[in-house]
Amino acid sequence: MALVLSNEAEYSVVCKRNASLPPAARRWVFSSIAVLILGIAGGFAAAGAWPIAPFAGLELAILFLAFREMARHEGDCETIVIAGDMVKVETVRAGSRQQMQFNRHWVQVVVEPGSALAVPRVWLRSHGRLVEVGRHLSEERRLALARELKLRLTKR
Template identity: 45%
Template sequence: MRGYRFATIQGQSIEWALKRNCSISPAQLGWVYASLCVVSMGIAIGFWFQGATFVVPIAGLELLVVGLAFLAYARHAGDGERISLTGPLLVVELESAGRRERAEFNREWVRVGPRLDERSLIELSANGRSVCIGRYVRPELRAQLAQEIRRALRESA
């Protein structure tokens, strides 16, 4: 069995773990937000003592909006797709905003193809069910991922 670009091999199992590329974890983002709040409110309170009383509510509103944006980012930081091929099963697990979906396919019946064109999401289908994968792979690499999954389905059958 040749090496794979996107997959890892563990014994008789081949697994593709496709994750969102996040530059900061939700915990780190929380610390950044807390320090932003301290600095911003410290400056606002300084201006409040100088007589600019409207600065504190405006800074509070600004921090609320930034906090909501950070919360939306943090909810999706752990999103990803996990595809595993073990024995007769191809298992696809999709996670988005903490919600997890799972689909199992008999490897012998799985069709792998682009949904519309070579740069669109990859559609895995069998027995009337289908799942789209590849959201976390650059569009120009999706055809390579689809080819790799096809090869794994053929080789380890």
């Protein structure tokens, strides 16, 4: 079930992952790296250093798994809609879709401060329910989203 963005929405924002390597480019990069690794491993194997071949295969398997994980999360996004007295949040993560609705008057924007090792996190909270928003944004944009949401939620 998808959120419907209509003219009655006062505010809506979609946060998407940065798809820096689209599927076609990902296949091309993997193929290029595979040819290079197999060529080097083949050269060493021909020179008598055959034990390098299993490690080349392991390297390609790990690279394949990393690229497959990138593909699984390619469509990840968050949609936040404020319309009337409702705040709707739809989260898509690895193909799984979750939708939550909050009453605008009760929802709170919670900013969990970051540390040297972690970036700040932004949550929408109401009546014991919690959803993280802005996961795909940089630290500055995440904090700007928190400020904007606080402003929009207090406006009426």
